[in-house]
Amino acid sequence: MKYRNEWLEWGKAILIAILLAVFIRTFVFSTSIVDGDSMEPTLQSGERIIFNKFIYFVGQPKRGDVVIIQRTHKNYVKRIIALPEETIEIRNHVLYINDEEYDQLYLPDDPAYLTGDFGPITVPENSYYVMGDNRAVSKDSRNGLGFISGDDIIGRSEFVIYPIKEMQIIK
Template sequence: MTERKKKNEWFEWAKAIIIAVLIALFLRTFLFATSIVDGESMDPTLKDGERVIFNKFVYLVGDPERGDIVIIERPLKNYVKRVIGLPGDTIEINGSSLYINGEKYEQTFLSEEAEMQTGSYGPIEVPEDNYFVMGDNRAISKDSRNGLGFIEEDNIIGRSELIIFPFDEWSLTR
């Protein structure tokens, strides 16, 4: 092999690697990223230590919807919670029942035990450009009721789509 062909081959490999890295950075920056569930506040939907892929692009073209599992960016750590209240909604929790705008909301994603441990809260109106979020394990969740407050739309950085670790638990989170 001539010296020129070797240089050309190295140049082609370097070019391919640089393009692959740039594509990966683009995907991670604008489309998808991963997050680790820290704690049991989303149990049984998501368990402590699970790694999820979240979609960053979805909220660049649309708004969070009720029931979405979202990643919330905060200075010290990110949180994984479920959107319960949308801007302008009135939220009230009375024992095990959740009311949104005066109508009982069926929480099919909760276990019976979690539903019974929700407690009472509100009524409270969600301000414009903000969301009300809660964890699925209501008894221990730090959420809009007790520490996180309302979540500004800009702090929601993506929607959880897929559990990727542990490998034997791959599943959609929607």
């Protein structure tokens, strides 16, 4: 009888652990693989990242967040550049948001990462303007993805977990 109770307790503990893991994977954290060079130098193709699904249930995306965008055939990893109802423009490789210069500290000074002139463009309500950090090769709001609905943003990238030598917090 003692062994039966012990097995029952172990079974309960395992079931609770499995349910907790499923809950966390479904509603809190998930993983994604970076596909392509559009987020270099911040993220490299093939890196596995953990993204936070819960954060946008309790708050809104912020400028600079590296987000996961869900599309029918593929998810994209991009950086939020402009928020709903903001006006964005790039002149002489300088980003302006609502006519104020915005310093993109996440981009290196390398000329390869400079962005060509465009805009001004006003972001619609409940939409976001996103770009990859590697502006020269990124498919983003400028050239294919368009404005991103808040409903299509499924999480914020938090950590690179693979390869181990590249493990880091995403900024």
